[in-house]
Amino acid sequence: MKFIETRRHWFDRAVKHYTNGSVNVLNLVEGEEAIVTSPENLFAPFVVHYAETFIIPENIKEYTIAPYGKSKGPKIATLKAYVRV
Numbered sequence: 303m304k305f306i307e308t309r310r311h312w313f314d315r316a317v318k319h320y321t322n323g324s325v326n327v328l329n330l331v332e333g334e335e336a337i338v339t340s341p342e343n344l345f346a347p348f349v350v351h352y353a354e355t356f357i358i359p360e361n362i363k364e365y366t367i368a369p370y371g372k373s374k375g376p377k378i379a380t381l382k383a384y385v386r387v
Contacts, residue, residue: 307386314377316368319358324385326358328367333378337370 310331311317318341319326330336330350338356339347341364349370350356358365369378 305386306383308381308383310379310381311367312377312379313367314369314375316366318364318366319382320364321358321360321362322384323360323387325360327355327383328358329353329355329381331379331381333369333373333376335370335373336367336378336380339366339368340364341366 311319312332328350330352332352334352335349337347337349338358340362344362348356367380369375
């Protein structure tokens with residue numbers, strides 16, 4: 303049996319995330335903006351804004367989220383949901 307797990311992440315600098323065998327669904331729940339990048343350039347960097355949801359496919363394996371624009375400095379937060387493998 304597989305379960306969906308959710309985690310809230312607080313950060314004030316770039317943080318690496320791993321898909322760990324599951325699609326990742328994230329929402330920016332605190333802060334105005336964040337930028338999502340691929341260390342291996344598997345997708346173009348994109349900016350998300352407060353309350354926006356974004357999806358990282360399982361095949362990406364590793365990605366980075368960092369405060370962006372007006373959100374540089376204070377802590378921001380994402381809520382990440384994924385299937386626990």
